[in-house]
Amino acid sequence: MIPTALTALLSHWRCNGLQFFAMIAGLALATALWSGVQAINAEARASYDAAAATLGEGQFDQLLPRTGDVIDQSTYIELRRAGWQVSPVLEGRLRTEAGSVRLVGLDPLTAPGTIAPVGMQEDANFDDFLTRGVLFAASDVAESLAATVTQRVIVDPSIAPGVALSDIGVAQTLLSAERTLSRLIIASAQPIGLPALSEVAPSLVRQPAQDTGADRLTDSFHLNLTAFGLLSFAVGIFIVHGTISLAFEQRRSMVRTLRALGVPINLLIAMMISELIAFALIAGGIGVAIGYVIAAALLPNVAATLQGLYGASVAGTLELRPEWWLSGMAIAVLGTGLAAAGALWKIAQMPLLASARPRAWAVASGGTAWRLGAIAALLFVVGIGIAIWGQGLTLAFALLACVLIGAALILPLVLHGAVGFANQRARAAMWQWFWADTRQQVPGMSLALMALLLATAANVGVSTMVSSFRVTFVDFLDQRLAPELFIRVEDEALSLELEAILLTQAREVLPLLSTETEIAGVPTDLFGVRVGPTYRENWLFLEETPNVWDRVEDGRAVVVSEQLARRADLWTGDRLVIAPNLMLPIAAIVADYGNPLGQALISEAVFHELYPDLVPMSFGVRSDDPTALRDRLTTEYGVPETAITDQSRIKAFSLGVFERTFTVTGALNILTLAVAAFAILMSLLTLASIRVPQLAPAWALGLTRRKLGQLELIRAVVLAMVTTLLAIPLGLMLAWVLLSYVNVEAFGWKLPMYLFPGHYALLTLFALLAAAFAALWPAIRLARTPPSNLLKVFANDR
């Protein structure tokens, strides 16, 4: 019995190939976008984990130099003698032919066990590591190192991307950093009664594990990606839901017949569930494969983004990790279940003697629209509540979900209203029929139009955010990169000499004096600035008090970045402890985009008092003729060409990093819009098969098939236009939530929102073109429908 009944059930798909394709393709696309994003996230997380495992990042507290980035080896020895269980690490960039590699030197004898970096592979042994010198790296890094170092390089895939490991002694030799260290890892277990750090090593500061700003930022980045992946998945599931609903409606008569012929309903439901699971696995498999391709294409940009913005290294190549492909398959099955639950429930509840005609799926009453509208209103109320009282990134995303789902649910009601309004205005009989017929089409088209609404709104929202960010970022670069030239010195001893030369040649010289420290519990870059016309004229503040620069110059105030202010919960007028004996009021808040650390600006003089040993290693130089200055510096004063960088190159590099940052969201934007167009196409094609009884009377009364085809096209464009008009304010609201809530929660800064009417007009045009393009094929098919098919409507034996 089961094979026979199953054959009958499956035969539906054979006769409705397009429907089958729509379901599989919709599900595959949804899974592809989701699993593509998950693949990227999994790869990035694996890279972070590898970094944490091999470098101890995020696992252990560490000791860092209070100023500068070097610890003398004698400090380490004193700590060990005092009983501190610390392990030295030296890090540096090792130049190779292909660029540079981050070389990390560890002491395997004192490193905490879980760091134990290297799986001893091949025939390497501990002696090799300590004596002859062996480097461990992933295959691509090992390849680039082979020609650079004389030591043996062993391939170990567990090493973090872009990193090579060696014994610390070997690293000191290779990096020409004898007797120096970068940081000390503190083992979890320490003896009782240790002397205080301030007694043994006052020049070091303890940084707790997990206290890196980059962690929070990369998490936010991945959360953003996941949210986008979920949105894309939702758009795909709209297609699947529409297709499954239609398919099940069309199979009602078959189900009734099968039951009448003796197939129990429980068995039928079980077979349908099995059938859907099988389809979900097939589509999920295809989706995961497409997702792999998408992820592989996007990963280099994501890696560049994470490196450029947050300094986090991510492998540029993708591995087939079970966590993401299994999650892809799982969400395909889950999504199918979600999309089919309602249809299965209806079938299970359908009385055996119920009408077998495909029910009013496509011509459902407006009652459903009102019910959806009520749910939408409820979601909007919840959203307003979150906007007023909610806090935190998760609630910010919940607010987004309320707004987006609410708007999608209210769409049928809006379409009903718009079409009803047009119907009232129509005078000609044909247009009255057209609007009445369009109104009947709204429920059938709703899901596809909801998909278009979400895709377009996401496009408007994300592009508004990105473009607002771009405008702000370019202003920010103009402000920060005011000096025409930047000059670097290799040796501290040359700093004073170079400054003296520059002072005679340039209009203004700005020493770039900074150190990493911790202010108000926030890791911060502290700058000592030489206040002059450049700062006074170019720097714009988000919030300021009177005479900012005068007060900073006199050592009476500090300027802080927005991130530091928000994280420390301080604002202008509040007093900030800069150092143990220095507390200054905040004179102004300045924007700082893309930096995980906080920033604080004090005067050069105050900085020198705090850190008398620090000298600037680079200078910003203002000049009316930077080219001539550059020439003089290189020819007359022997400054190497490579030590001079002009502003335009830095700006171009920074903008390049920025542009790559949003390549991923841009690509997902386009893919989501393409999926929405596909949803419209599939809806129209599947609806076409059950539309003939509604079109045949109009044809019989004198409308040509060609005219009917044209009207189908117009209908799709009109519905898409109403949807897009709703999508634009929705997208702007999305952008506002992203800029005002999500950004603040995720990145610690708030961005001004700019509007880009030209872009919205273009997007509207694209959406209409996508709808028209999607409707073209069904319209042509309708225009070519054989009269015999239309006549069947009037035949008794249909």
Added chain:
Amino acid sequence: MVLTVKAVTKSFPAADGDVPVLRGVSLSLDRGETLALTGESGSGKSTLLHLIGGLDRVDSGSITVGGREITKMNDTERAALRRSDVGVIFQQFNLIPSITVEANIAFQARLAGGFDADQAGRLSKALGLTEHLNKYPEALSGGQQQRVAIARTLTARPKLVLADEPTGNLDEATASEVLGQMLRLVRETGAALLIVTHSQSVARRMSRRVNLSQGHVV
């Protein structure tokens, strides 16, 4: 007896309370017998046929098919009975549109696990369907589709054939021809036939006739 119906009642809910459709109907049918169930619209003919076929449940009374009381069966048991002992021919044919005529004819017999290809071939030939076997139902006329429905039922060799207005959608000549073939084939398979009809000419061709009026046998 192939079929025994005793004091069956059935009502349906309506806005102003339950509406009784059958008020204590009793009848019986023996092997090889043919019976026409007639009556005005709303007299309960189709309802009774559905109850006998196990498609719906009685309010009270009992129905026994092939010695088994279906009124005491659950949904799964009644489904099993429909597969093996009862064949229902619907006015709207209820063919499966996505499988061929040949697969439709074999369908119920395959569900019951007793498909006989020779029998199916003979029935197809007798009903003039041989040349249409590879077509899909939508390519056939109404009369041809009804013949496929008849062939499907008879190929499964049920003990009891229930037919609800089987010729209601057909013209007079086609209806007469289809009915003649159905009666001949029912005789050959030895099944009992209960046919619901408005048509006096159809009723006259049955061995017995029961008239329903306002839920009673009259």
